[in-house]
Amino acid sequence: xxxxxxxxxxxxxxxxxxxxxxxxYGLAQEPSVPHSxxxxxxxLKIRSTKEDFVELEPIPIxxxxxxxxxxxxxxxxxxxxxxxxxxxxxxxxxxxxHEIQNLSxxxxxxxxxxxxxxxxxxxxxxxxxxxxxxxxxxxxGNYRIQxxxxxxxxxxxxxxxxxxxxxxxxxxxxxxxxxxIKNLGASSxxxxxxxxxxxxxxxxxxxxxxxNFGETVYGDYATFSLGELYFYDKKxxxxxxxxxLLERKADFVFGDKAKHYLxxxxxxxxxxxxxx
Amino acid sequence: xxxxxxxxxxxxxxxxAPAYIRPTYDGGGATGNDTNNIAFSLNIPLxxxxxxxxxxxxxxxxxxxxxxxxxxxxxxxxxxxxxxDIVPATEPATAGATTxxxxxxxxxxxxxxxxxxQGSLVFIESSRDGDLTIMIGDDFKVRTGPHEVGHxxxxxxxxxxxxxxxxxxxxxxPLRFVDRHLNVLRWRxxxxxxx
Numbered sequence: 149x150x151x152x153x154x155x156x157x158x159x160x161x162x163x164x165x166x167x168x169x170x171x172x173y174g175l176a177q178e179p180s181v182p183h184s185x186x187x188x189x190x191x192l193k194i195r196s197t198k199e200d201f202v203e204l205e206p207i208p209i210x211x212x213x214x215x216x217x218x219x220x221x222x223x224x225x226x227x228x229x230x231x232x233x234x235x236x237x238x239x240x241x242x243x244x245x246h247e248i249q250n251l252s253x254x255x256x257x258x259x260x261x262x263x264x265x266x267x268x269x270x271x272x273x274x275x276x277x278x279x280x281x282x283x284x285x286x287x288x289g290n291y292r293i294q295x296x297x298x299x300x301x302x303x304x305x306x307x308x309x310x311x312x313x314x315x316x317x318x319x320x321x322x323x324x325x326x327x328x329i330k331n332l333g334a335s336s337x338x339x340x341x342x343x344x345x346x347x348x349x350x351x352x353x354x355x356x357x358x359x360n361f362g363e364t365v366y367g368d369y370a371t372f373s374l375g376e377l378y379f380y381d382k383k384x385x386x387x388x389x390x391x392x393l394l395e396r397k398a399d400f401v402f403g404d405k406a407k408h409y410l411x412x413x414x415x416x417x418x419x420x421x422x423x424x
Numbered sequence: 425x426x427x428x429x430x431x432x433x434x435x436x437x438x439x440x441a442p443a444y445i446r447p448t449y450d451g452g453g454a455t456g457n458d459t460n461n462i463a464f465s466l467n468i469p470l471x472x473x474x475x476x477x478x479x480x481x482x483x484x485x486x487x488x489x490x491x492x493x494x495x496x497x498x499x500x501x502x503x504x505x506x507x508x509d510i511v512p513a514t515e516p517a518t519a520g521a522t523t524x525x526x527x528x529x530x531x532x533x534x535x536x537x538x539x540x541x542q543g544s545l546v547f548i549e550s551s552r553d554g555d556l557t558i559m560i561g562d563d564f565k566v567r568t569g570p571h572e573v574g575h576x577x578x579x580x581x582x583x584x585x586x587x588x589x590x591x592x593x594x595x596x597x598p599l600r601f602v603d604r605h606l607n608v609l610r611w612r613x614x615x616x617x618x619x
Contacts, residue, residue: 226516232591254475256520259592261515302595342472347480381477
């Protein structure tokens with residue numbers, strides 16, 4: 149007869165313990181619950197590898213998304229220009245802001261999944277503006293650029309710092325290189341990977357350009373473009389030769405990518421599988 | 425993938441119908457151009473060289489293009505760039521990509537219409553996975569085909585307010601072209617991708 153009250157008491161104690169532990173667990177978890185509404189508290193910074201450029205020289209932009217708060221924030225990692233979540237704007241002398249059009253020759257239909265960004269965590273993307281430079285940066289002068297990053301639903305945005313770059317008129321051999329590009333009618337696209345009538349024509353133009361102007365500020369971009377053309381055409385030996393010229397160039401924005409291509413070639417031993 | 429671009433003048437079956445464009449699935453002039461034997465690639469990097477190289481494995485109809493015979497090319501792929509194939513589920517999902525020589529949202533004459541693109545990749549696994557993981561219904565699967573073809577026609581969009589040319593996941597954008605883009609499509613003379 150006394151067993152029943154004892155079991156009821158035990159069950160009650162268990163229930164109380166369960167409730168208490170659930171509440172305590174919830175309280176303990178609270179600081180790490182991501183704050184999806186705080187996307188705008190993320191910090192977006194843009195920088196380049198240098199400040200001075202010549203006409204039609206590709207402009208490296210490094211995008212850095214950082215959580216400088218002490219709480220986890222839900223953001224995303226779609227920082228490539230071709231994903232379209234990052235837009236660039238030019239701020240003119242009157243302070244008016246204009247979107248820079250045709251940032252990339254690639255456009256992708258991308259949707260983003262939530263990604264928790266921890267306190268102090270950085271996401272970084274290195275890219276180069278190389279498309280329609282003749283329209284976005286048409287003449288020598290100072291240009292002020294600002295980036296905006298949109299959240300997954302396009303309802304919140306973050307603005308970056310303003311990056312100032314200077315574009316100069318080239319001289320000497322660099323001027324001859326510029327004239328070469330202009331004479332081809334390729335001012336809008338020479339280093340972008342599109343625009344040529346065929347890949348054979350693109351390859352021939354880049355080979356010729358490197359032979360004559362490889363030592364100018366344009367040279368590394370031409371070498372990288374040619375390396376990628378060879379790589380995806382399965383001419384691995386020729387690709388490796390171009391990328392090996394760039395892998396140790398710390399100041400070249402795609403030095404890391406060149407190194408990555410070379411690592412892939414070595415790892416997969418693809419040079420031996422090269423198409424003739 | 426191509427359910428919104430059927431061979432029909434009916435806008436409910438063909439989103440291009442209001443621009444007086446009706447597709448014919450004939451291999452771009454010869455059904456022999458349709459290929460189903462392109463070597464499998466797990467991921468296609470998001471670079472112009474990689475995308476163009478992949479497209480050229482199956483694009484045989486280029487010589488048939490003219491002002492009187494437009495050709496767009498779509499290749500069904502598996503996944504886009506490795507960091508954007510939504511594996512793991514915290515990555516972005518890229519369901520389609522087009523290399524595009526210029527893009528516009530508005531024109532006032534045929535002179536303003538840009539070259540556009542030669543072809544598009546539509547990634548079937550990233551679409552499936554992205555629809556499920558990001559919970560956007562079947563938006564990727566339905567939108568990506570006509571959206572990427574729109575980029576071949578030189579349309580820009582890729583922001584809210586552009587209907588079918590807005591990106592998947594941007595908030596219930598309708599699966600139809602906005603008037604500005606219909607205007608661009610109607611002004612076109614050249615086959616997409618042709619200078």
